[in-house]
Amino acid sequence: MSTDPRVDDYIAGLTDWQQHICREVRRLVHEADPGVEETIKFTNRPYFVLDGNICALLGTKDHVNVFLYDKAIVPDPENIITSGHANKTARMISVYRDQPINGPALVEMFRRIIANTRRRRSVGPRR
Numbered sequence: 001m002s003t004d005p006r007v008d009d010y011i012a013g014l015t016d017w018q019q020h021i022c023r024e025v026r027r028l029v030h031e032a033d034p035g036v037e038e039t040i041k042f043t044n045r046p047y048f049v050l051d052g053n054i055c056a057l058l059g060t061k062d063h064v065n066v067f068l069y070d071k072a073i074v075p076d077p078e079n080i081i082t083s084g085h086a087n088k089t090a091r092m093i094s095v096y097r098d099q100p101i102n103g104p105a106l107v108e109m110f111r112r113i114i115a116n117t118r119r120r121r122s123v124g125p126r127r
Contacts, residue, residue, distance in 0.1 A: 001030040004038035007046040014059040017097045021064045022046070022057050024101050029055060032110035052117040054110055066093040066106075071120070074112040078105035 003026075011022045029048045030036050036054065041047045046057045053069035068074075068081070068091050076091075080102050084091035095101060 001034065002037055004040065004046075006040045007038045010040070010044055010046050010057075014064075018059045018064050021095050021101065022059065024103070025055070025057060025064075025066050025095075025106070028101070028103055028107050029110050032107045033114050036114075050114055050117070051121045054113050054117070063094045063096045066095065067091075068093065068109060068113060070109070070113045070116065074109050074116065076105075076109070078102050080105050080109075 007026070011019050011026075014022060026038075026046075026048075032054075033050055036048050036050045039047050039049060041056070048054045048056070055069060056067040058065040058067065069089065070091065071089055073088075073091075080093055081091045082094045093106070
């Protein structure tokens with residue numbers, strides 16, 4: 001697992017329960033594909049990338065947002081997406097304190113996002 005110390009710093013600045021959520025999402029995105037890389041975009045937001053954006057984290061006052069960058073709109077059979085259903089580029093999962101994360105469903109979504117991003121990269125831009 002390739003980690004970025006700036007992501008460590010971001011997570012360390014959150015409350016204990018938010019740190020727990022961010023660490024779990026971080027673990028799950030790396031489980032989806034060990035080639036996932038971490039970076040910081042927009043000054044301080046952790047992004048997880050592999051041939052494009054997969055997801056980003058944002059700690060808020062009462063929850064953590066997990067932004068999914070799924071231009072192909074991957075299926076959500078477990079209904080874990082909480083917002084952005086009509087958005088064509090990204091959707092969001094809001095995770096609140098003491099709320100369990102559906103790890104298997106999230107890993108599957110990450111894997112599909114990665115596969116779709118790779119497929120778009122291999123095909124190249126539309127002309």
